[in-house]
Each structure stands twice: as structure tokens, then as C-alpha cells.
Amino acid sequence: MTWSMLFFVLVGAVSLAAAAGVVLSRQPVHSALFLLTNFATLAVLYVTLEAQFLAAAQVIIYAGGIVILILFVIMLIGGETNDFVARQRSWTRGVALGLGILLLASLSYSVFQGFNQPPADVTAIQGGIPEAVGQALFTQYLLPFELASILLLVALLGALVLGRHGTVAHTGSQPASPPPSSDD
């Protein structure tokens, strides 16, 4: 076993433990913090895979954006706890466990069948640095790039729609509504 393998095992173990923590913690806040840990370990793995730009994006967007957003929401709505001890329909947990184990077994089986030998080592790749990724994004992958911009526009509009009269806590049942939307 080489040092890189040892390193992988360590990082992977932390990552798995964090993932288990996300799923099993009773406090949503703990889940979110475990999620943060998990994302950080993945960023480390991306670096070992020579995808430096992706690692940076992972930290900035996932850890810096998504987890923070999740934490905000948990704090905003008080984070109902103990949802894990579901009173009704606990069979879904059994089903989930069964499905998960089945899926894991089949995935692992196919992976072991196909990749029991380490593939050829590729040295000196320039693929992971921002320059190369940028080049690819703006030429070969221009269409998906533009689509991603549309996607963000949709998300923006969605957040706008859902958040607009958020200050009006209860609007009553009369159909008449909120101030005209043009008043910005």
C-alpha cells in the first residue's frame, strides 16, 4: 500500500463517516455540519484526482453556498428535531435500507468486476487547472454553459416568486392580493 492509498483510505473514511452522520443525526443542524465535512473531504479527493478547479468550486459553491443556505433555513424555521424517529410508516426506513443495500451490492459488484486493476497512470495533465476548464467551457461546452445560465435565471425567478411578499405573513383568504408586482 502506497502513501497515496493510505491517504485515500483516511479521507474516504472521514467522508463516509460524515455521510453517515448526515443521514443519522437527529438534529438537522448536526446533519448540515456533517454535510459540510463531507463536501470538504470530496474537495480533497478532487485534488488527488488533479481536478484543482473543481475542488475550488466544490468548496466555494457547496461549502460556502449551499450548506450556508441550508443552515440559514434550519435556523430560520427552528429545525424540527427527532424526525428520524418516525411515528407512522416506519416501514419506509426498512424499504430504504433494503433498497440501499441492494443498490450498493450491485454497484460494488459491477465495479469489482471491471476495475480490479489500477488503470494506467497519466502524468502531467493540464486538465484540472482553471485555464483548461475555462477553455473547454467557452468553446466545446458553450451550449451547456448557456443552458446553465438559463437554469440560474429560472432559479432566480423562482426565488423571486417565492420570496416576494414574504413579509406578509398571513394574507387572509380573500382572492385579492398583494400589491401590484410592478412596485419594486
Place this chain on the structure above:
Amino acid sequence: MVPLSWYLILAAFLFTCGLFGALARRNAIAVLMGIELMLNAANINLVAFWRYSGAVTDLAGQVFALFIIAVAAAEAAVGLALIIAVYRKRKTVNVEELDLLAG
């Protein structure tokens, strides 16, 4: 060098964890976190496949992973906004207590 299969197994584990979380949790935010785990598992796969493929100059795997991060961010933003909207109306985000629609 770490064999490719190690990365793939790790990804499979993470995906399964996320799947379990998404199915077993009742809190909508926890379900969302499970889904994020599943998306990340796919990302590990993509990057690992890219790194171990013969053609590292073709960045398809990495670019795909980047777009998935963008999608995850958009999904999280909209999803959390929805969760807040539901919470404001119903004072709960427990998916089992949302049962107005049934036939």
C-alpha cells in the same frame, strides 16, 4: 496510485447513504441533504472516470461535474425557498404531515 475502483466504491457508498437519507428522513431539509449527497456521489464518479480515462484532454467528465454543482446550487435555492413557503403556511416541514392531497 489509488485504483479507480476505490473511488467508485466510495461513490456508491455515498450514493447509498444519500438514498437512505432521502427515503428514511421525514424532515424536508434532511431529505434535501440526502439528495445533495447523491449528487455528490455522481460527481466523484465523473471526476474519477475522467482522470482514469485514456483521454484526459477531453474534459467531459469534469465539465459535467461542474454543471452538476451549478444544478445542485439552483436546486437547493429553489428547494429551500419552497420549504420556507410551506413552513410559513403549515408550520411544519415534515413530509408526512403534508397530506392535504389525497384521493
Place this chain on the structure above:
Amino acid sequence: MNIAALTANLHVILPEMVLAAFALLVILADMLRQDEEESRLLPLLTLAGILAAMAATAWIWNRPVASYQEGAIADGFALGARTVILVAAGLATLLSMGYLPRINRQMGEYYALVLLATLGMTMMASATDLIVLFLALEIFSLALYILSGYYRKNPRSTEASMKYFLLGAFASSFFVYGAALLYGAAGTTQLREIGNLLASDHGNPNLLWPGIALLLVGFGFKVSLVPFHMWTPDVYQGAPTPVTAFMSAGTKTAAFAAFVRVLMEALPAQQIQWGWALAVLAVLTMTVGNLTALRQLSLKRMLAYSSVANAGYILVALVPGTAQGSKAALFYLLTYAFMNVGALAVVITLEKIDELDALQNRAAGLADRWPLLALAMSIFMLSLSGIPPLAGFFGKFFVFQAAVEGGWTWLAVVGVLNSAISAYYYLRVMVAMYFHEAEEPVQPRRWGGLSLSLALTALATVIIGLYPSLWTGFLSGLGG
């Protein structure tokens, strides 16, 4: 790579560019408008955008098949699917005109989201690359999550929205994991390349099977195949009805078009295996959909289960993996768009706005007071149950014909039997309209756009049925 390479064949995505431009125009117009009255112009602007996108599609049709950056293609199948989606979007806009002001005043965002969702759907129908496919899927899914919760003061609507979001995002992650495994198996994300590599035994078959299975789950959620259909009735019932109409026709067309492309271009060599998987899913989907629809009292839930069953019929056409089958599926989607949007338009006239739904007894005695409305509903119900000479009959006919000629006669028989079961719950609505006394006086709602879309859908359902040769010509013009 230079600019010329980036702009080559840019016309392939012209309809999408038109839609994006109009979406931005709608947002801009909404910001600049002076008072509430002027917001009436927004749906008209939306319609103009959809018509312009249709014109662009028609214009591309006369040009040679081309592909933009190997990511989107403009072949006959993609253009046909785009047309169906644009038709559904146009009809949904007409339905929204009088409906939206009642539920939410944020009109600019609504119509912009409709246009962007349409963009995502048409893009998905023409995508030839897994990355493009996934992004397009996410664009319209996100837009639809928001649109289905657009009646924000109504808890049913927000609940539908959140359920749709959680299950949709869950399904997306399956899709993505499957796509990642497919990429691992073949080493590329381009569908045709994947097909070539797998055919020449370059790929890694061990990753292929879990990859296909996970993709199937992802698609299964989007087109609501049993057992991935549990979100469908809740979301169809809780979403504002024009949105239900849009998503029932639009999402199905986009997702099935992409599904066909993945199966036919990336995985043609594996047809023997996925054919069986699809056949089993088709039988389950048709049977469960129809049997559950029998028990529904709510019109929208009935139509939701009927849409599950219809997804099963369409799946029957995909099982043999032939070009004839994919054309039959597209034709079915066209007829489905008309008859289902039409049926939901009738539901809009009858529904109680607070419940976002109409029970079947609301239709009782409709024929006495509103004969034309009852006639339109009868056309849709008869067409949905597949009675000749209406559009739905030919949709089913082509689908089952494709199955029989592909060697799947037993599947076609199961389909026909299911069709017979379904006639029961469709005809029950007609019986209520013509033979039952009204329990409570219902004053149907109406506005110009609603009447227009009712007339258009009813006419189309009849005309497609009376002149199927028109459409068989259209089908053969689709190419391979």
C-alpha cells in the same frame, strides 16, 4: 476553436433562442408596465414568443439535418417533439389568461417561467449529449416546481410544489448517477458516440447495466411510470390547472423524446435486455394506472392516473426499439397533448378555485345547460378511451401496430385490454353529464382564451381522427 466553429449551425437552437429572448422581454415588460391593466399584454407577448418559436421550428424543418456542437440536433423527430411541446405551451398560456389573475398577481414571472420551461423541454427533446440533456431536464423541472406552487395562498398548491420538488430532485440524482456510469462505461457523453463505442466492444459492460437501470429510474419518475408514479396524482391535483395541463403534455413529450433518443442512439445494441424491462414497466404502468383511475372521484386525480396509464401506452411503442415505434410514440404524444389539455380545460371551467379541483359530480347535468361544453368534454373522453374516429384511436392504433410489427403481440393485447378498462371511467364522466341531474348549480367560468383553447383542442382531436392520412404523411416525413 474559433468563432466560426461556435456559430456553425447555430440555427439548430433558434427556437430556444427565440424563447429565451421572449422570456426576457416578458420580464422587462412586466417591470416597465404602469398599471394592472397592462398586464393583460403579458400572455399575448408569451403567445407571440411561442408562435415565433413555432415559426422558427418550421423554418428549420426545410433545412438539412444539422447538429449544434454535437449537443443539440434538428432532425425530424426532434422538430416534431418541439412542435408538440410548443402547442402544449401555447394552449396552457391561453388557459392561464383568465386563471392566473385569480390566484397570483405575479404575472411577469409566471409567463417568463412558462417560456423558460418550454425552452427546457424543447432543448431536452433535441439534446444529443448527456450534459445538455440533464441541464435541459433541470431547467424545466425547476420551472415546473415553482409553477405548480403558484397559487401560493393555497396550502394544497404549495404542498404539491414541495412534493414535486423532493421527488423530482430525488429522481434527478438517479438520472445523474446513471449518466455518470454511462460516461464511465463509454468514456464520452455524446449519445451517438456512446452507441458506437458500446457496439464496438470498447465500453465497459459492467458499468453499463447499473447505468441503464438508474437512467431508467430517472426517466421513469419524469414520465410517471409505475412504480415511480406516486407524485403524479398529488402534483396534478394540487397544481394550478393550466400548469397541470402544460406539464402533463409538455413534460411527457420532452422526457419521452429524450428517452427515445437515449435508447435508440446510445443503447441500440442492448435492445433485447431493455426491451423486456420496458415491457414489464409498460404492463405495470397501464394496469395500475387504469385500475386506480377507476376509483377516483376527483376529475383531476382521474386524469392524473389516466396520464400514468397513457405513459404506459407510449412505453409500449418504445419496447421494440424500432423507428416505427418512436414515430408512433411521437404521434401519440401529439394526440395526447390535444385531448388531455382539452379535458383539463373543461376541468378549469368546472373547478372550485379553492380546491383547485372538480369532483365528478360537478359535471352532472352539464349537457342540459351547457351543451357545447358537454360536447367538447365528450370528444375528449371518447378520444382518451380510444374510440374511432377520434385522434386517440389512431394514437393507440399506431402504438399497438408498432408493438405487433416489432414482435410484441402479447404486449399489444395487454394494451388493448387496458384500453377497454379505461373506457369505463372515461364514459362515466359522459354518463354524469348527459344522464344525471345536477346536484348543485354550477356556473362554468369562461374567458376568451379558455373558449379558444377548448375549440382548438376539440377541433384538433376531431380533425386528426377524421384525416389520419394527413398525419401519417407527417409521420413519414419525420425521417429515421
